[in-house]
Amino acid sequence: MFNDIGPLELVTIVVLAVLVFGPDKLPKVIQDVMRTVRKIREFSESAKADIRSELGPEFKDFEFEDLNPKTFIRKQLDNDELGLKEIRNGFDLKKEMAEVTDAVHSRDTDTSASGSSGSSASSASSGGGRIDMTKKPEEPGKDDRPPFDADAT
Secondary structure (H helix, E strand, C coil): CCCCCCCHHHHHHHHHHHHHHHHHHHHHHHHHHHHHHHHHHHHHHHHHHHHHHHCCHHHHHCCCCHHCCCHHHHHHHHHHCHHHHHHHCCHHHHCCCCCCCCHHHHHHHHHHHHHHHHHHHHHHHCCCCCCCCCCCCCCCCCCCCCCCCCCCC
């Protein structure tokens, strides 16, 4: 309930309560607050019991926490009937990332070798059938003008 209250905020609330109510009235105020909280809890529990009894026997295992969308989705995804656990266990993210990293590093070594040789055709043939997919700036010919688009300007 008070998960987001830090120690400094709690001390501030206690100091304000002592200043507002005084040290002699503070225990009675705390008792009144606790009594009110207990009554609210009892009221909510009785309301839950009334709703369960009105819904009938087919909803005896109904949990009000399931009305929270996050809880409902989490509960449905953890269900074994869907087979999602096997899919989740069969997917190894570390292995996939290692394969991608290896592929990137081997491509970097191929491009550095091709950059020293100076020809992309030799790198494609020396790469064992690999295609060099790195972007290389194309040099336009001396007489070639870039296309002019009147609508774009």
